[in-house]
Amino acid sequence: MPAPTTDEPETRADRLRRKTLRGVEILITPRLLREQIEYLRHGPAPEPDGDGSGAAAPAEPAAVEPEPEPDPIEPHFGSSPWERAAVPVTDGPGAQCNVCDWTGDRFDGPEHVEGQLCPACGSNGRDRFLFACLIRRNDPRLGATVLETSPRMGAAYRQAMHGWFHYLCSDYDASCHVGEIQLDLQHLGLTDDSVDVIMSPHVLEHVPDTDAALAEIVRALRPGGVLYLQVPILQGTTAPPTEPEFHGDNTPVFWRFGFDLAPRLRAAGFAVTTLVTQPLI
Structure with missing residues (x-):
């Protein structure tokens, strides 16, 4: 050319x-x-002169003012959670959070148990499902002692839980979460038969010795006590990850649990009930 x-x-x-x-x-x-x-x-094209000759310079794009960020919604836990126990925890028009008092058009984020965030308290789908199990199975008049491992939600939620239960919240890695005490599930350090309920949401896969953790939980629970255990079930048989795996808080994953977890729980001394969520819970 x-x-x-x-x-x-x-x-x-x-x-x-x-x-x-x-x-x-x-x-x-x-x-x-x-x-x-x-x-x-x-060099650059010449600016147009008075009679319109010359190349026209491209028009500068109009400045667009960014939309102001909406004011944050403060969580409110004023009413009793037992009054909210029948509140639907799924998304849709007229969504209602069963953890706090928030109501609105819909939850935020994708339609997944890790999404569907409450704009007020920040609970996601699996948080609300776990909370529903806790409230529906525990009478407030009994004053249950509840231990929650690695709680995801903030100070307002923990303060409300202290008002509803004899509440303990722990985390092994204090830099990652919001626990008030530090406990290792493999060596709890609690006295025998001292806890009514243990809530363990997506923690057990991060514990190296599963059997030791289950034995400690059985020891610490009172007769008739309940463990609410949430774990991702990804395959038929439990196995370690084939490559190093970390979850969002940079916590290493030691086990990818399978459906064989239920027999292991029974062998540890639990009566097992398996609950499967609906897609939007």
Whole structure:
């Protein structure tokens, strides 16, 4: 392709620039590359003069003011959770959170148990399902002692739980979560028969010795006590990850649990009930 003609003789730099751009012109955007060549050779296009001659400069895009961020919604836990026990925990028009008093059009985020966030307390689908199990099975008049491992929600939720139960919340890695005490599920350090309920949401897969943890939980629970255990069931048989795996808080995963977890729980001394959530819970 011959070089574009100009009034000035072509310099060596012009020839090198033409050789560099020539083979790309057809492959990308010919018009754009021609404009780039003209810019390299002659500088920016001239501004239009009073009679409209000359190339028109592109109009500057209008500045768009960013929309203000909505004010955060403060969680409110004023009413009794037992009064909210029958509140639907699924998404849809007229969504209602069964953890706090929030009501609205719908929860935030994707339709998944890890999504569907409450705009007020921040609970996701699996948080609300776990909370529903706790409330529906525990009479407030009994003053149950409840231990929650690695609680996901914030200080307002924990304060409310202290008002509803004899509540303990723990975390092994205090830098990752919001536990008030530090407990290792493999060595709880609690006295025998001292806890009515243990809530363990997506923790057991991060514990190296599953059998030791289950034995400690059985020891700490009072007769008739309940363990609410949430784990991802990903396969038929429990096995370690084939490659190093970490969850969102950078906690290592030691086990990918399978359906054989239920027999292991029975062998540890539990009577097992398996609950499967609906998609939007």
